[in-house]
Amino acid sequence: MHLLSLLSLTTPCLAAVAAVANTAAVAAAAEAARLPASEVIRNLELLTRSTRDLIPATRDLSTRAAVLFRDDARGPFQVVIDGLEDLASTATSDRNAIIDEDRRGREPKYSGRDSRNIDKAVGDLFDKVKELAERVGDESKLGRLFAGSVGSKVGRALEGWGDAVYDLAKTIDERVEGGLDGSTWRDVVRVTGIIDRVVSDYTSGRVRLSSILREGRPGDRGGISIDLGLGPIGLRLGAGRV
Numbered sequence: 001m002h003l004l005s006l007l008s009l010t011t012p013c014l015a016a017v018a019a020v021a022n023t024a025a026v027a028a029a030a031e032a033a034r035l036p037a038s039e040v041i042r043n044l045e046l047l048t049r050s051t052r053d054l055i056p057a058t059r060d061l062s063t064r065a066a067v068l069f070r071d072d073a074r075g076p077f078q079v080v081i082d083g084l085e086d087l088a089s090t091a092t093s094d095r096n097a098i099i100d101e102d103r104r105g106r107e108p109k110y111s112g113r114d115s116r117n118i119d120k121a122v123g124d125l126f127d128k129v130k131e132l133a134e135r136v137g138d139e140s141k142l143g144r145l146f147a148g149s150v151g152s153k154v155g156r157a158l159e160g161w162g163d164a165v166y167d168l169a170k171t172i173d174e175r176v177e178g179g180l181d182g183s184t185w186r187d188v189v190r191v192t193g194i195i196d197r198v199v200s201d202y203t204s205g206r207v208r209l210s211s212i213l214r215e216g217r218p219g220d221r222g223g224i225s226i227d228l229g230l231g232p233i234g235l236r237l238g239a240g241r242v
Contacts, residue, residue, distance in 0.1 A: 043168035
């Protein structure tokens with residue numbers, strides 16, 4: 001009799017505890033589903049900001065090229081600037097789309113398929129950079145172009161941009177359903193981790209550009225070599241960050 005009385009008292013309590021636990025589990029699952037979207041929003045904002053930081057640095061390079069080479073150097077640089085602006089606009093658009101879903105009461109999501117816009121924008125940007133490198137041409141021209149404070153400014157901006165690209169791709173690959181979509185995107189991620197170091201080494205004069213292009217930066221180990229096909233330069237970079 002006492003046992004039945006005890007069960008009659010504890011069963012509602014256990015049911016209540018179970019209900020609370022179930023509610024907490026559902027809430028945790030919902031939060032986990034939202035977390036990647038919030039991370040992607042933050043990463044997209046960083047990418048937008050760092051891309052816009054690269055634009056004035058690229059304009060400085062354009063001005064320097066026009067002075068040094070006295071030819072139609074501004075055109076190829078403007079194409080790259082257009083690519084940077086397109087990438088920043090795409091990142092902002094993707095960010096706003098996620099936020100709009102949340103404002104409408106829908107669960108914000110971001111899948112590997114959604115990253116195709118960024119994938120294309122980054123791929124297009126790299127194509128424009130290849131065209132620019134072909135126009136600039138030989139190593140001595142690159143050395144004059146990146147010398148001094150202009151090269152340092154570009155290096156700093158490029159470092160922040162590379163980090164933003166890497167962080168966004170890492171979030172998508174590890175946390176978002178479907179992961180990264182597109183081989184171009186993966187190649188860009190591998191390359192961006194060391195481009196800033198190449199610029200830094202070259203502008204400081206510590207390492208000859210030809211040795212970097214041929215062998216990868218000293219200290220790089222293993223990994224993959226990406227051929228960006230930069231015309232006469234034939235840029236090849238060693239192990240990346242992925």
